[in-house]
Amino acid sequence: MKKITKQQKTTTSISLKTMLTGFIVLTISFTTAIVYLPWFFTSKKNIAKIVTQINEEIALSTSKEFTDLFQNVYYAQDFIRSAINRDLVDINNPEERDRFFLSILQSNPSFSFVQFAYPNGDYVGAQRVTTAFEKQNTFKLHFRQWDEERKLAIKTTDNYELVGQKLQLIKTTQIEEPNWYTPGRPWYRDALKTPGQAAWTVYVYRSTNTPGIDSNIALYKEQTNNIYWQVENPPALLGVIGVGFEFKQISRRLQEQQKGRSHIEVFVINSQGEMIASTDPNEHSPIQIKGQDQPQLQLLKYSKNPYFQLAVKTLEEQAVDLKLVNIPQQWISKNPQNGKYYYVSLTPAVTPMNQLDWFIGTVIPEDQYMGKIKKNNQILLGFVTILILGTTGLVITVSDQLLVKPINQIKEVTHRVENGDLEVKKLEIETCQELSILTNSINNMIVGLRERQRERDIFGRVVSPEVREKLLQGQLKLGGELCWVSVLFTDIRNFSTLSEQMQPQEVVAFLNEYLTEMTDAIRPWGGYVNNFIGDAIVVIFGAPLSPAETEWRSVAAALTMRERLEELNQRRIQRGEVTIQAGIGISSGEVVAGQIGSLERLLYTVIGDAVNVAARLETLTKEYPEYTILINESTATAIAEHHHIVLKSLGEIKVKGRQKSVEVYAVLDWKKEEILVVT
Known part of the structure; x- marks a missing residue:
């Protein structure tokens, strides 16, 4: 079988194990991505829905707090109006009046002020003290009496402290306030502009320097005979009833409402971006603007709360005009300081008669919900x-x-x-x-x-291997071709005499040993062992392979055979066996080489005069026992000039079966030269 020494190239250098591992990893990763990515994005979408629901809940609950506060204000004003109109309380009786207003304030913890302004410029108001410098159970009753001549109000303040369930007077102070004329106050004028309806005013209370809101409604004496009074015949104005509360009340309610949700910040602003309330207790202080006497509400953008700052940044980035916001809106914004995302929302608040353009804002960190995800x-x-x-x-x-x-x-x-x-x-x-x-x-x-x-x-x-390969490759056809060859014949002298002294098995062993030695001697010189005829060997040089110098190779093979025979004889002598003598005849010439026979059985051989001459020369060695190798003239001529072979011409000799004599040469000795064998 032909040996292949070079491996064929493979189309890939990736091992099967690597391919299988990569395939499994890719499959698992792909499956994970298919499961995980929709889940992740759906989770984010659901979180947005959850935040929206939370915002709706906060807006709803905050609006309810507004409604409760404002409703309490309405109830208190209506109660005061009814009490005065039905003469349940005499507002001109200081003791009865003061006790009445203090009791209303005491029974409504959310109220900061309950006041009544007279048309003549007088004023009475009960105040709940909420500053850090005074006790939280302290109340003040302010009475301002207008002095028309001097154009000032004389303010008398009674300080009360709650002891048990009763108010105990602690001290009384009195000061003069120039130009503090009740009918000239903005809230008084606003109340007169909306008869039968409360007017809401947001401002900073001077006495406590805290922002708050007042609801003021004009009180007219009831005329039972005509409840729909006409402008040309209006009922008598008794005064203006006011109830107010600080925005801290809203902030406290927001803080109570967000208990358990410390991660959520809520704020309330108006359409100017001013802060009304928030869940941050540090964000209620008004600011004093240079050139203005009245303190102003703090703008959201001046807040120090990082959540509120993020809300301002989001509103600015979204170019939100608060005056145009009439539906809930929600955005997601990234905080550049920590790289986290926050949901910022803004919802219009429900206020009395929608008079107040307030908005409820929330800032909710996405991480609070995405954290679990x-x-x-x-x-x-x-x-x-x-x-x-x-x-x-x-x-x-x-x-x-x-x-x-x-x-x-x-x-x-x-x-x-x-x-x-x-x-x-x-x-x-x-x-x-x-x-x-x-x-x-x-x-x-x-x-x-x-x-x-x-x-x-x-x-x-x-x-022979040579013929076999040519036959398998289809290079030999039925018939033959002319070629120049050297044919070598050799046989053993007196073989018949030797063989009759042996058993058949011994003859076979004897021949196998001899033929093996001779074949080994022939093979290196490129000779084709064409046939074994008993003890005779027929060798062809030049067919089926055609190496150069076939004549020289045939003579060299013959000399090698003679040397190997001498070595074999030495071994036979050592075994006590008789020696062997052989003759060799070589003839070079043109022959027909090819497969001879039928399609069922073929024999590769050569036919021509050179074959006959080689056989006759081998036979002639019996007549010249001193010369074991005889060659014809063509062989001698071919090797004479190129190799150191000692030849002796025996002249022309008539051989059996041939009319023309043959020029015969005897090969005596040689000078060995190594010739590479082409196979």
Whole structure:
């Protein structure tokens, strides 16, 4: 079998184990992505919905707080109006009046002020003290009496402290306030502009320097005979009833409302961006603007709360005009300081008669809800990582045992077979049906190759390897071709005498030993052993292969055969056996070489005069026992000038079966020169 020394190139350098591992990892990763990504984005979408619901809940509950506060104000004003109109309280009786207003304030913890302004410029008001410098159970009653001549109000303040369930007078102070004329106050004028309806005024209370809101409504004396009074005949104005509360009350309610939601910041602003209330207790102080006497509400953009600053940034980025906001809006914004995302929302607040353009804002960190999702995400990724590593290890182990090792065994066997080694062990792989079928096919292929190789070897022994290869390659056809060859004939002297003294088995052993020695001597010189005829050997040089210097090779082979015969005789002498003598005849000439016979049985041989002459020259050596190698003239001429061969001309000799004499030369000795054998 022809040996292949160079491996064929493979189309890829990636191993099967790597491919399987990569495929499993990609499959798991792809499956994870299919499951995880929709889940992740759906979670974010659901979180947006949850935040929207939370905002709606906060807006609804905050609006309800507004409604409760404002409703309490309405109830208190209506109660005061009814009490005065029905003469349940005399507002001109200081003791009865003061007790009445203090009791209303005491029974409504959310109120900061309850006041009544007279048309003549007088004023009475009960105040709940909420400053940090005074006790929280302290009340003040302010009475301002207008002095028309001096154009000032004389303010008398009674300070009360709640002891048990009763108010105890602590001290009384009195000051003068120039130009503090009740009908000239803005809230008084606003109340007169909306008869029968409360007017709401937002401002900063001077006495406590805290922002708040007042509801003021004009009180007219009831005329039972005509409840729909006409402008030309209006009822008598008794005064203006006012009830107010600080925005701290809203902030406290927001803080109570958001208990358990410390991560959510809520704020209330008006259409000018001024802060009304918030869940941050540090964001209620008004600011004093240079050039203005009245303190102003703080703008949201001046807040120090980082959540509120993010809300301002978001509103600016979204170019939000608060005066145009009439539906809930929500945005998501990234905080550049920590890189986290926050939901910022703004919802119009429900206020009495929609007189107040307030908005409820929230800032909710996404991480508060995404944190659990991210944690689950990390758990999922960790699980996937463990799954990938575990699966990869399992795949490597399983594939190594079930696929990689069996395939490597197949690869090793096929590689050895590819390089001519057919003596491989039978593959036994049953890890899967496909590999089992492939293994059986390879085993059958190897058996077939072994059988073919055995046939080739047998064929080579019958017709020689050279003829065998040419026949297998289709280079020899039925018939022949002219070529120049050197034909060598040799046989053993007195073989018949020797063989009759031996048993048949001994004759065969004797011939095998002799023929082996001679064949080994011929092969290096490129001779083709054409036939064994008993003890005779027919060798052809120049066919079927055509190396150069066929004459020289034939003579060199003959001299080598003589030397090997001498060595064989030495061994036979040592064994106590008789020596062997052989004669060799060589003739060079043109012959017809080819397959002779029928399609059922062919024999490769040469036919021509050179064959006959070689046979006669071998026979002639019996007549010239001193010359064991005889050659014809063509052979002698070819080697005379190129090699150091000692020849002796025996002249023309008449040989049997040939009319024309043959010029015969005897080969005496040689000077060995190594010639590479072309095979």
